[in-house]
Amino acid sequence: MKIKKFFSSQKFIVFVWVLGIAVIWEIFAFIVAATKRTPVNVLPHLWQIIEAFFSDKKVSGKMTMAELIGTACQETLLRAAIGFAIGTVLGYLLALLMNLSRxxxxxxxxxxxxxxxIPILGMAPIILSITGDINTSRIVIAAILTFYPxxxxxxxxxxxVEQEKCELMYSYASSRFQLYTKTLIPSCIPYFFTGLKISAPMAITASILVDTLQGGNGLGCMLSQSLKGGMTRLVFWDIVLISAIIGILSYQVMGLIEKLICPYKRTKKAD
Amino acid sequence: MDERTEIMLDNIGMTYKTNDGRDVTALTSVTLDIRKGEFISLLGPSGCGKTTLLRIIADLLTPTQGNISVGGETPRQARLKQRYGIVFQSAVLYDWRTVRKNVMLPLEIMHVPKEERIDRADKMLELVGLSDFANHFPGQLSGGMQQRVGIARALAIRPEILLMDEPFSALDEFTREKLHDDLLRIWRKTNKTVVFVTHNISEAVYLSDRVCVLSPHPGRLSAVVDIDLPRPRTAQLKSTPEFTALVAKVRSSFEGV
Known part of the structure; x- marks a missing residue:
């Protein structure tokens, strides 16, 4: 019974999933290693990527890989977070306005x-020429992508929201303000979080992507330098891996916050 | 009109316009006086306009014909004075609020002070027998318990009129019978006027002082049957010949529909 429970648990599924990706990756990495002249440019082994992350070898000036990516992460994530916050607030307000007025x-x-x-990369130069500052444009684009979801x-x-809930409020002779604060806003929280879960990884992706357009210290800047040969190619691979993890984490964090502010989502049915 | 009349319906009619511009008559010339403290059922098959009639009383719909007065006022005035408690077919609970806070919701709307809110909510929960579940979330309760929370919430604002729209039709037979007795007990204690919409004949007969039989196409009041069974009523009543005879009488008034 316990074993059966374990095999159908979320943790086990995640484990199988990660393992599956790793196995497929490694199969191709071995093929690449045997057939290509510079396998690290095409598909390095996972352990090479992980090893490079923890090694003391300086990859750029005085910085090791972990330090380099750490600083770059901070830059990019900060911009993504600011853009995400702005996009969330504006997106929510617009939804409120749209619901108030047909x-x-x-x-x-x-x-x-x-x-x-509109593709982000098409939008980026326009935003850049409007704002005149690449870092501001990075924030603006993260905000725009967050906004829609x-x-x-x-x-x-x-x-x-169920019709009956609104009718109940009507029968209590509630004001429009009460209708929103007591009924509409709390009941749309799960939908709001669905939007956040979609847009959090998008904001990060956008931030990295727009990094590549110009210089700076962001993840995307390092990524394109590595691709152009300014640094070892493993920087590129480490960034790819790290950004994938950050993207997934950002989704998970949104789910966690949702559970924190919705205690009823944590309860189970009693008999 | 005698002075004990609570709700007076005079020649009420309701006509909808469909999208292609045709008129559909949902209800036509309903005249009925509902007395104060009376338990009255609106009984009929779907499409007979019983819910429409309830919604007209509740000021959720405005009739296209006729006059309605609730205690000498319009339904709108009665609603603004919070004289209505409404219970729907589904419990319509707020799943992010605990059971107690669900019952407190209408009191919050009415700006009742917090201590009194809690006090009144707890009294209502005691009345429906759910004191032990005050801090549970609705998702943790069974369907019957949820519906009882809905009733407690409707009663919390101390309405004079309780409007119930097929409140038990989604419940299983055993739960429903239990809730019938609960409802009768609560009604006896609180003395509300109850307007109860149902499509279940024996439910209507068991609960009501009078059963209003509505017929469809177009919705109209086809009979009003007095249920002169003694109160308090218990489940044994259902196997008596008097009860069976009244059920048969109500059923026969549907013939020709």
Whole structure:
């Protein structure tokens, strides 16, 4: 019984999943190592990537790999976080406005869709020429990407509130303000978090991607330097691995916060 | 109109416009006086307009025809004075609030001070027999318990009129019978006027002072049957010939539908 429970547990599934990726990676790494002249440029072994991360060897000036990536992470994540926060606040406010006024919804929604459809790399130079500063543009783009999922999901959350809940509030002769604070806003929290879970990794990806456009100390800057031969290629691989982990973590953190502010999500059904 | 009348419906009609511009009559010329403290059922098959009628009383719909007064006022005035407690088919609980806080919700809307809110909520939970579950979340309760929380919440604002829209139809037979007795006990204690919508004949007969039979196409009031069974009623009543006869009488008023 216990064993069966373990095999169907979330932890076990995650374990199998990670192991599966590692195995497939290694199969190809061995093939690459046997056939290509510079395998590290194509697909190094996982252990090489991990070893490089923890090695004392200086990869750039006086910095080891861990130090280099650590500083770069801070830069990029800070920008992603600021952009994410701005995008979340604006996205939420717009969803609120769209729900309050049908006219606002009709006018704003097509623009929302449009912003979502423009590729980030196409948008980046435009934002750069407007703001005149690459770091500001990085923040703005992270915000723009966060904006849509948060706004669209929150609006869907407002619209999904049961009709009867609104009728109850109506029968209590509640004010519009009370309708929002007591009913609409709390009930759309799960939808809001769905938006956050989608956009948190997106904000980070966007921040890294826009890093590559110009110099600086961000993850993307290091990544493109490594690709251009300015540093060992393992910097590139380490950054790829680390950013994947950060992306997944950012999703998990959103889930954790949701559970913290929604105690009812932690309870089980009693008999 | 006698002075014991609580809700007066005079020639009420409701006509909807469909999207292609046709008129659909949901309810036509319903005239009915509901007395203070009376338990009255609106009984009928789906499409007979019983829920429409309840929603008109609750000021959730405005009739296209006729007059309605609730204690001499319009339904809107009655609603703004918080004279209605409503219970829906589903319990409509707020899953992020504990059971106690669910019952406290309407009191928060009414700006009742906090100590009194807690006090009143706990009294209502005691009335429906859920004191031990005050700190549980609705997701942890069974369907019958959830519906009882819904009733406690409706009663918490001390409404004069309790409007119930098929409140027990989603429950299993055993839970439903238990809740019938709970509801009768609560009603006896609190003396509310109850308007109870149902499509279950024996439920209507068991609970009510009067059963209003509605027929569909178009929705109309086709009969009002007095249920002169003694109170307090218990489950044994259901196997008496008097009860069976009344059920048969109500059923026969559906013939020709």
């Amino acid at each position: 006219i606002v919804e009709k006018i704003a929604f097509p623009y929302l869709m449009l912003i979502q459809m 948060v706004s669209a999901n929150t609006l869907a959350g407002f619209k999904a």
